[in-house]
Amino acid sequence: MRHLILGTFLYLCCAFPSHGEEFDAKRHKMVEEILADITANDRFTLDPTVQAAMGKVERHRFVPGWLAAFAYLNRPLPIGHGQTISQPTIVALMTDLIKVKAGDKVLEIGTGSGYQAAVLAEIVESVYSIEIIEPLEKEAAERLKSLGYGNVKVKLSDGYYGWPEAAPFDAIVVTAASSHVPPPLIKQLKPGGRMVIPLGAQFMTQYLMLVEKRMDGSVTSHQIAPVAFVPLTGKH
Amino acid sequence: MPVLKPPFFAIGLLSSCLLAYEVLLTRLFSIVLWHHFAYMIISAAMLGFGASGTALALLKEKIAPHIGAVYLIAATSTAFLMPLAFLLAQQVPFNPLELLWDGTQPAKLLAIYLLMMLPFFFGGLCMGLVLWHFGGNAGRIYAFDILGAGAGSLGVIGLLYVMPPHKVLIVLTALSLAAAAVAVIELEMRPKWMAKVFFGLALIVAAMPPGNWMLTHPSTYKDLSQTLNITGMRVIEERSSPLGQITVVESSRIPFRHAPGMSLNAMDEPPPQLAVFVDGNGPAVITRFDGTLAPLAYLDQLTSALPYHVLNEPHSRPHVLVLGAGAGGDVLQALYHGAGKIDAVELDRNIIDLVQRRFSGFAGNLYARPEVHTYEGEARGFVNTHDDRYDLIQVALLDSFGVASAGLYGLSESYLYTVEALQTYLNRLTPGGMLAVTRWLSLPPRDSLKLFATAVAALERAGVSNPAARLAMIRGWKTVTLLVKHSDFTSGEIAAIKEFSRARSFDVAYYPGMRADEANRYNLLAQPYFYEGAVALLGTERQAFLDRYKFSIEPATDDRPYFFHFFKWNAAAELFALREQGGMALLDWSYPLLVATLLQAFVASILLVLAPLAVSRRRRALPTLRVALYFLAIGLAFMFMEIAFIQKFVLFLAHPLYAVAVVLCAFLVFAGVGSWLAERWRGRGSNRNVSLAVVAIATLSVIYLAVLPSVFQGLIHLSDPAKIAISVALIAPLAVCMGIPFPTGMMRLASTAQDAIPWAWAINGFASVVGAVLATLLAIHLGFAAVILLAVLIYGLAGAALKGFA
Structure with a gap:
């Protein structure tokens, strides 16, 4: 019986989100964790604007209510329809890698919960986000609107052709899995623009691909493991 | 209720249903989750066999006066729990992908284990009861048990070719009920009409139209589930065979455009495609082609x-x-x-x-x-x-x-x-x-x-x-x-x-x-x-x-055919320390899961094997350490041999599925023959029989290890039936010998310490599970040849242990 009571108590704790200030404190702690994670890898830094955006966006508003208590853990969470909200460290790293700044126009393929779009919207002028799964698109559009992200446009569409009416973009984030990088997206990237794509299974980002379009239109890509792990040690 | 002779045919039929169920679960969990979780879950479920021995050892006095009724209840429970346990297990919101993130996932996995253990527990109880009560006939009982299993291993492959897995589940339920009816007849239970009731039930179940409630519900994180979430996706064809469940999906709105790793310089868009998923994984694509x-x-x-x-x-x-x-x-x-x-x-x-x-x-x-x-x-x-x-x-x-x-x-x-x-x-x-x-x-x-x-x-x-x-x-x-x-x-x-x-x-x-x-x-x-x-x-x-x-x-x-095994322990420790930065994504998952599977089987076995010892007030009624060692050794060694030789024949028979089915069936059937012989030859003395069997196993194994590669190379061009015949002929003598130790030990106990039989059954059950997982683990590191040599050594140990039986 004692277990039942304890279990019910724990369930209630999880089911009802705690007060706003508590979330603020958790978010603050999360940003510290992200910063520590990312800078542990001496190849990375985290731009203060990205830190500020991560500290501002209320991640608990982007996860299902019953998971709100876990929203500021540095981990991916399920958001239904077989999709996830990415691990905050990965969101921060992706945002940092595309080097966005105020005044930029960014395209996102795969809105999901809308969290990444919100983080971008804190920094850039406008975000165009495309989602392929209808209920997710509706939820994300409503959520972003209610949270006051007026600079994010969401539409239900095939991400392959990008958003030609709004092209070209300073940066593109492709979070939807794809067997290849759609050529139209590369076309819609401004010369000097950057595109980032996470690769790996759900809940497990193995590496990030950063595509850079040079001023002459040619592209190079970088494959970046988020983790500071070298397969070899010592000389060979 | 008068009990006269062992229910041989009921045991044979039940055993074939249980083995078929085991194979079927591999299919079902591969569709619902992923293959290696299927392996983990089934390993845990098989512990139900061992647990039944423990339960029997603890409760035998209470059960003894009602043995027929208990058998019937256990057999009926097995039948109904086969579909029920799986359906309930599907309701558990277990997501393997979150195992490392979410502390509640292991508890959910445990819930699935416990549910899936139930049919094996009750099935094992039937076997254990019969072995205990009719210990003197252990040879023939075990023969029917494994002959049935052999038939089940082939039968289920046939069934999976003609019907989808969820329907096979219903067929197995019906057959298990029929096995209960056969038991009523063989055990001459009263009232006699009970047999008709069970047959009737079996018919009703078999004729039941399959409803949606029976369908499998794959994880939402499988490729197919994710694809079907997109508007305009439609399943246009489904095929099922033991090799996998195939689903073809057409997209009316958003093309698949499958071109894995296409150059970033390319401007081409692939033509329309149909996506083909196997067990919900994929896709591969059929690309539209008009000849240009x-x-x-x-x-x-x-x-x-x-x-x-x-x-x-x-x-x-x-x-x-x-x-x-x-x-x-x-x-x-x-x-x-x-x-x-x-x-x-x-x-x-x-x-x-x-x-x-x-x-x-x-x-x-x-x-x-x-x-x-x-x-x-x-x-x-x-x-x-x-x-x-x-x-x-x-x-x-x-x-x-x-x-x-x-x-x-x-x-x-x-x-x-x-x-x-x-x-x-x-x-x-x-x-x-x-x-x-x-x-x-x-x-x-x-x-x-x-x-x-x-x-x-x-x-x-x-x-x-x-x-x-x-x-x-x-x-x-x-x-x-x-x-x-x-x-x-x-x-x-x-x-x-x-x-x-x-x-x-x-x-x-x-x-x-x-x-x-x-x-x-x-x-x-x-x-x-x-x-x-x-x-x-x-x-x-x-x-x-x-x-x-x-x-x-x-x-x-x-x-050591483990191309996809990349795991090293020292790297794992480093990656675990880096988990917050995404280190876990680099980990090769299946190996640690195999180790976890072994550990959980080991811990469960120890606890459940020791339970009767801890609880028993009359420790003298329990057998000596040598008895435990004997049944542990032959359980381990049998699984080592079976698994390693299946792999050795897979290449020769050149088909992963048929090879496993043929070799497994041959092993079980001929081990059944060995069991039957063990009972016939009991007069010659158990020590002598087991010693001869062990010597023969050792000799054959060493010869096979030395000559099979060249024999296979020389005969690889033969037709499939000829290769199957040769494989069966090669397995037969080995399997006959491997079938002798278990019933011989049981018969020995029947005449010296009958009450120890359930305990020995439990030990053997656990050893089989631990043996199966351990064989894979050892093969990864040492290779299958070493697994076979180790099995020979363990058989030798068993032979020595038997000599010390009281």
Whole structure:
């Protein structure tokens, strides 16, 4: 019986989100964790604007209510329809890698919960986000609107052709899995623009691909493991 | 209730249902989750057998007066729990992908274990009851038990060909109820009409129309589930066989555009495609083809197109062998590049049929074209039994990216990428011909470098003095292609490799004479890992590199066919420490899960085996340590032998499924014969019988280990029926001997310490589970030959232990 009571108590704790200030404190702690994670890898830094955006966006508003208590853990969470909200460290790293700044126009393929779009919207002028799964698109559009992200446009569409009416973009984030990088997206990237794509299974980002379009239109890509792990040690 | 003679036929039928159920669960959990979780869950479920022995040991006094009734209740429970446990287990919101993130997931997995243990617990209770009560007939009881299991192992494969897995579940429920009815008759239970009631129930269940409630509910994170979430996706065809459940999906709104790892420079869009999922993983695609090649230009933008640019005169219209043709992507690629003749080998008849018949119009009658010849069969078997020579052998990218990148294949034996396999392929090449293998790119490099190491070993074994001159590897941003040539690469060919890669912004990872500054130009890595790895693997300090590398990339061999096993403990510790930064995504999952499976089986076994000892007030009624050791040893050794020899015969029989079914069935049936003989020969003395059996097992095993490879090589060209007959003939004497120790020990206990029988049954049950998992673990590290030798040693121990029985 004692277990039942304890279990019910724990369930209630999880089911009802705690007060706003508590979330603020958790978010603050999360940003510290992200910063520590990312800078542990001496190849990375985290731009203060990205830190500020991560500290501002209320991640608990982007996860299902019953998971709100876990929203500021540095981990991916399920958001239904077989999709996830990415691990905050990965969101921060992706945002940092595309080097966005105020005044930029960014395209996102795969809105999901809308969290990444919100983080971008804190920094850039406008975000165009495309989602392929209808209920997710509706939820994300409503959520972003209610949270006051007026600079994010969401539409239900095939991400392959990008958003030609709004092209070209300073940066593109492709979070939807794809067997290849759609050529139209590369076309819609401004010369000097950057595109980032996470690769790996759900809940497990193995590496990030950063595509850079040079001023002459040619592209190079970088494959970046988020983790500071070298397969070899010592000389060979 | 009077109890007269053992219910032999009921036991046989129940046993066949339980074994069939075990095989069926592998299918069902592979569809719902992923294959290696199926393995984990079933291992845990099988502990139910051992637990039944423990329960019996603890409750035997209470059960004794009602043995018939208890048997019937247990048999009925088994029947109904088969579907019920699975349906309930599907309701548990377990998500393996969150195991490392979410502390509640292990508890959910445990709930699934406990549910799935139930049918095996009650089934085991039936067996244990009968063995205990009729211990003197243990030989024949065990014979019916394993003969039934043998029949079940074949029967379920047949059933899975004619009906989907969820219907097989219903058939097994009905058959288990029929087994209960047979028990009523054999045990002469009163009232007699009970038998009719059970038969009636069986008929009702069998005739029940399958409803939606019975369908499987795959994880929402499987590729198929994710695809079906998109508006406009529609399932247009479903096929089911023991090889997998195939689902074909059409998209009315958003094309699939499957072109894995296509060059970033490419501007082509793939033509319309149909997606083909196997057990919800994938997709592979059937591409629309109208006979014109221009829309297939995207296939020239993949790393796998490299060999077509390197092959030159006289190979300009090459004779190509595609191993793992699937839905035809690599066949189309060969056509696009002007192949003169294409032999396409695919294991699953259903997949061939989709392209050849069901969607032949859409696929442009691809498999009916004069230059294309399709063969149903396993890749190695095909290469071994056909004498044709090829200009190009393409080993297709068969597994899906998601499954591969999550490291979920670590436990699967694969004879496609072993040193011996590569040697076989190289032997089938024309002078100047080449082997091309494409894999998904993993970072840090794992499969690609392991493949490279395997190719180096294969060339060295073939006596090539300078393997470095025959290897080339390129990488895109998502795939890696390795070329192994039958002769040295020429300067013209090297120029072609460089030009192909440059035009597509693929990086050259290795070619003979490559300079370090040529690596890592387009898809930039922190370090040129692929080039450095390739150079190290060709150098004199190869072993030091292999030892130092943080993933296991030692070449896979036929004796240790674990190509997808990359796990190393020290790297795991480092990655675990880096988990918050994403370290866990780099971990090869299946190995730690195998270890976890072993540990959980071990802990459960210890607790449950010790339970009767702890609870029993009359410890003297329990058997000695030697008895425990005996049943532990023969349980372990039997599983070691069975699993290792199945793998040894898989290559000979050249079909993963039929080989397992045939070898398993032969093992069980002939072990059944051995059990029957054990009862007939009991007068000769149990020590003598077991000693003879152990000596025979040891002799046969050692002979087989020594001669089977050359026997198989010599006979590989025979027809399938002949090879099956030879396999059965080889297994028979070994299995007969292996069937003797268990019933002999049981009969010995029946005459000396009958109350110890349930305990011995429990120990043997646990040993079988631990043995199965341990055999795989040992094979990964030591190889199957070592597993067999170890089994011989353990049998020797058993022989010694029996001599000390009270």
